[in-house]
Amino acid sequence: MAKIPIILITGFLGSGKTSFLNEFLRHYDDEGLAVIVNELGQIALDGRILKPSIAYKDEQMLVLNSGCVCCNKRLDLIKGLKELLDSYDLKQKHLKKVIIETTGLANVAPIAFTLLSDAFLSNHFILQNTLVCVDTLNAHLHLQNQEAKDQIILADSIMLTKTDLKKADKSLIQELQSLNPSASIVDKQDFSHEELFSLDKKAKFQDFSLIKTHEEDFESLALEFDYSVNWSAFGIWLSMLLHRYGTQVLRVKGIIDTGEDFLVNINAVLHIMHTPSHIKKDEQNGSKLVFITRKLESQKIKQSLQSFETILKNKDKI
Amino acid sequence: MCILCGELISSFHWSDVSFKEEKASISAGENQKERQRSRLERAKLLGLVLAFYGLSIKEWQNSKFILSDKKGKSLIVNDLGDLWLKAEELSSKPIDILDLNFINFLKEHHG
Numbered sequence: 001m002a003k004i005p006i007i008l009i010t011g012f013l014g015s016g017k018t019s020f021l022n023e024f025l026r027h028y029d030d031e032g033l034a035v036i037v038n039e040l041g042q043i044a045l046d047g048r049i050l051k052p053s054i055a056y057k058d059e060q061m062l063v064l065n066s067g068c069v070c071c072n073k074r075l076d077l078i079k080g081l082k083e084l085l086d087s088y089d090l091k092q093k094h095l096k097k098v099i100i101e102t103t104g105l106a107n108v109a110p111i112a113f114t115l116l117s118d119a120f121l122s123n124h125f126i127l128q129n130t131l132v133c134v135d136t137l138n139a140h141l142h143l144q145n146q147e148a149k150d151q152i153i154l155a156d157s158i159m160l161t162k163t164d165l166k167k168a169d170k171s172l173i174q175e176l177q178s179l180n181p182s183a184s185i186v187d188k189q190d191f192s193h194e195e196l197f198s199l200d201k202k203a204k205f206q207d208f209s210l211i212k213t214h215e216e217d218f219e220s221l222a223l224e225f226d227y228s229v230n231w232s233a234f235g236i237w238l239s240m241l242l243h244r245y246g247t248q249v250l251r252v253k254g255i256i257d258t259g260e261d262f263l264v265n266i267n268a269v270l271h272i273m274h275t276p277s278h279i280k281k282d283e284q285n286g287s288k289l290v291f292i293t294r295k296l297e298s299q300k301i302k303q304s305l306q307s308f309e310t311i312l313k314n315k316d317k318i
Numbered sequence: 319m320c321i322l323c324g325e326l327i328s329s330f331h332w333s334d335v336s337f338k339e340e341k342a343s344i345s346a347g348e349n350q351k352e353r354q355r356s357r358l359e360r361a362k363l364l365g366l367v368l369a370f371y372g373l374s375i376k377e378w379q380n381s382k383f384i385l386s387d388k389k390g391k392s393l394i395v396n397d398l399g400d401l402w403l404k405a406e407e408l409s410s411k412p413i414d415i416l417d418l419n420f421i422n423f424l425k426e427h428h429g
Contacts, residue, residue, distance in 0.1 A: 040340050058411075091320055093344070139382055148389075155421065179328075201353055206415055230359075231333075232333075232356060232359055232360040232363055235332075235333030235360075235365050236333075236360070236363055236364060236367060236398065237415070238333075238400060239331075239333060239398040239399065239401070239402065240367070240413065241403035241415050241416075241417045243403075243413060243415075244402075244412070244413060244414050244416075245415075245416070246416065260337070262337065273332040274332070275330075275335055276335055276337075278337045294359055298418045301416070303421060304416050304421055307421040307424040307425050308424065310364055310428040311367070311424070314363060316359075316362075
C-alpha cells in the first residue's frame with residue numbers, strides 16, 4: 001500500500017501558519033485528511049475550524065544525542081500518528097493525508113528524523129513536503145532570529161503570506177533565495193488549495209549567479225556535472241561527508257543522473273537523509289547538487305567531490 | 319532480522335534503496351545476483367577510499383561487510399551509516415572527507 005503523505009507546515013511565530021491552515025480546511029473537506037497541531041502554551045485555534053480530525057499535541061522530545069539537534073525523537077509524533085492510524089482503523093475509515101502544524105519555534109530536523117527512523121512510522125508515512133510560511137509584513141524582523149532562518153533553510157517550499165497587505169519586495173525574495181536557493185517560492189494568493197498535496201520535494205535550480213553568498217556563516221554552493229554518476233560511489237562520498245559534517249551541512253538537495261533511464265532525487269536535512277526517490281528523466285542530462293552550509297567553506301566540498309571524480313565515474317562491471 | 323546473527327535491523331540506510339521496480343512475484347534468488355553484484359562493487363569502491371586509512375573491506379554472505387585493519391583486527395559493518403563510525407574505531411586518522419591529505423591521496427592514486 002502506498003505510504004500516507006505528510007505535509008509539514010512551519011513558520012515563525014505569527015507568520016500565518018494557522019490562518020493558512022484555517023483557509024485550507026475551509027476549502028478542503030475530506031474525512032481522509034487528519035491534522036496534528038503542536039500547541040505552544042495556551043494558543044487556541046479558532047473554534048470554527050475545530051474538527052474531530054484535529055489532534056492537539058504538546059511537544060515531547062526524547063533526547064538521544066545531546067550534541068546534535070536533529071537526532072532527537074519526537075515522542076508526541078510517534079504516539080500521535082499511531083493513535084491517528086488506530087482511530088481510523090477502528091472506524092474502518094481510510095487515512096489518506098496528514099498535515100502537521102508545528103509551533104513557531106519548532107525545528108524541522110527532529111520531525112524528519114522521527115518519521116524516518118521509527119520503524120512503524122517510516123513504513124506507514126512519508127514526509128512529502130515541508131512548507132514554511134513567511135510573512136511579508138514582518139519577514140525582515142523575523143529573519144533576525146536563528147530559528148526563523150533555520151526553518152527556511154530546512155524547508156522544501158516557501159509560502160509568502162499576508163501578501164494582500166504587502167507585496168513581497170525584491171530584497172525579501174533575494175534574501176530568501178540566498179538562504180535556501182533550492183526551495184520553490186509561492187505566493188499564498190496565487191496558491192490553489194488542491195496544490196498542497198502535489199507539492200514535491202524536488203529541488204528547484206534557479207539562476208545561481210544572482211545569489212550572493214549570504215552574510216554571516218551561511219554559504220550555498222551549486223554544482224553541476226555532465227557525466228553520469230555511479231550511485232554506489234556517490235553514496236560513499238555523501239555518507240562520508242555527512243558522517244563528519246552533518247551538523248554543518250544544513251541541506252543537500254540534488255538530482256543525480258546514474259546513467260539509468262530515471263534520475264535519483266536526493267534530499268538531506270542536517271545528517272538525516274530522506275529516502276532517495278526516482279523521478280522521470282527530463283531533457284537535461286547530468287547531475288545537479290545544492291549545498292547549504294554553516295561555518296564550512298563550501299569550496300572545500302567542491303574540491304572533495306572533484307577528487308572523487310574517477311571513483312564516481314567508475315563503470316567497471318563486476 | 320538478520321538470520322545470521324540475530325541482529326534486529328529496523329531500517330535501511332538510504333544508500334541501500336533499490337530503484338528497480340518491484341515485481342509482484344519473483345522466483346527464489348532472482349534478485350540475489352543483482353544484489354551481490356552491487357555489494358561487491360561497493361566493497362571494491364570502498365577499498366579505494368579506505369586504503370588511505372590502512373583499512374580493507376570485504377563483502378560477506380550477501381548481508382554484511384567485514385572491515386579489517388592491517389593487524390587483522392576486524393569489525394562487522396551493516397551499511398554505510400555504520401561504516402564510518404567503525405572505521406574511526408580501527409583507524410588512527412579521523413575520517414574526514416575534506417582533509418587535504420585525503421584529497422591529495424585520491425588525486426594521486428585515482429586522479
